[in-house]
Amino acid sequence: MSSIPRREPNARQTETAERLLAAGAEELREVGVEALTIRTVALRAGVSAATAYTYLSSKNHLFAELFLRHLTAEAAADTAYDATDATSRVQQVTRRMTTSLATEPALAAGATQALLGTDPDVERLRLRIGAEFVERFKVALGEKADPVVLETLTLAFSGALLQAGMGLMTYTEMGERLDAVVAVILKGNQ
């Protein structure tokens, strides 16, 4: 029902939750967004559907959780910026994110839909994910960044994510196009 159960999950619960998420990621890779159901994920994780539902409130919740994990895993591997101008640093951020998404297109596409969902677990994760994007752009822009520029970058990036999620472009193309878009936004705004 409500995310990973409240307050200090014990070892057994953590283990079950991890198995479910791992199974979800595999299932997504193997059968795709449409065919995946919580029940098939539960089956793959060797757990009953009822149990799965105590950890995951919905397919949307699963996708959102996997997406956030993918994002933060990639962030952890992030190395320092090797560019000195803001434009290049921001381009590096978008490149890294799109490259990372390109490795799991089914996840990215699934999450794009999932994050529009209305249940509370999705809502919570959506805010975390949004904050993650903003934070990266903020760091890349440097401390004295114009907040409107920051917002513009975030909106353009969300828009690109949306278009890629709808299949209008691949995540790789998205990376390429965003280079030019970032340049346009930062031109005349330091």
Add this chain to the structure above:
Amino acid sequence: MSSIPRREPNARQTETAERLLAAGAEELREVGVEALTIRTVALRAGVSAATAYTYLSSKNHLFAELFLRHLTAEAAADTAYDATDATSRVQQVTRRMTTSLATEPALAAGATQALLGTDPDVERLRLRIGAEFVERFKVALGEKADPVVLETLTLAFSGALLQAGMGLMTYTEMGERLDAVVAVILKGNQ
């Protein structure tokens, strides 16, 4: 099943299709996105569920169709631009669209989710709607517009639509914020 039936719908079909769309709009306004089902819309339109499904393949299809209609209805009422600089003209475009969306927030929110759907009817409408946005920005920018600027505007607008659709801001706020965003994008790009 597949949109408004192929090839020259006759008067009776057109009438039924219109009644369904009108009923869909009312239902959406009265009970909201969640509670609406094709069957309740059919009931309101005084038509059987089976009939409704010959005109509308899904809830998503209904929302997409209503959204496109709303959009083009507003475009028809569009008056000439009263500004001479590109920035003001583009701001006028975003203002008009957000104002129009603000009158039907349930529709806008519903469509945001719906347009991510995968059925062919939605796909078709999604492309029309996307093209509609691009066209308006293109006209506002003038003939010799930089295509990257056009793409940036479109992405930022889609992103804003997404955020409003998720409830992170109202459509009215969206209009206000986009003024600043548009200014940032066009600064240094004519």
Add this chain to the structure above:
DNA sequence: TTCTAGATTAGACAGGTGTCCAGTCAGGTG
């Protein structure tokens, strides 16, 4: 070892979705 809290289970449940089909009805044609 026994006890016990809490994690897990099978399976039923009430809803929704989109499809299908055999039968009805209505309006334009002859």
Add this chain to the structure above:
DNA sequence: CACCTGACTGGACACCTGTCTAATCTAGAA
């Protein structure tokens, strides 16, 4: 007028969703 085509009907279908419950495991405490 009778006819025929095609729009429409009602109801059943298979499947998915998220919830619930009573029963059963299982690991750590006593």
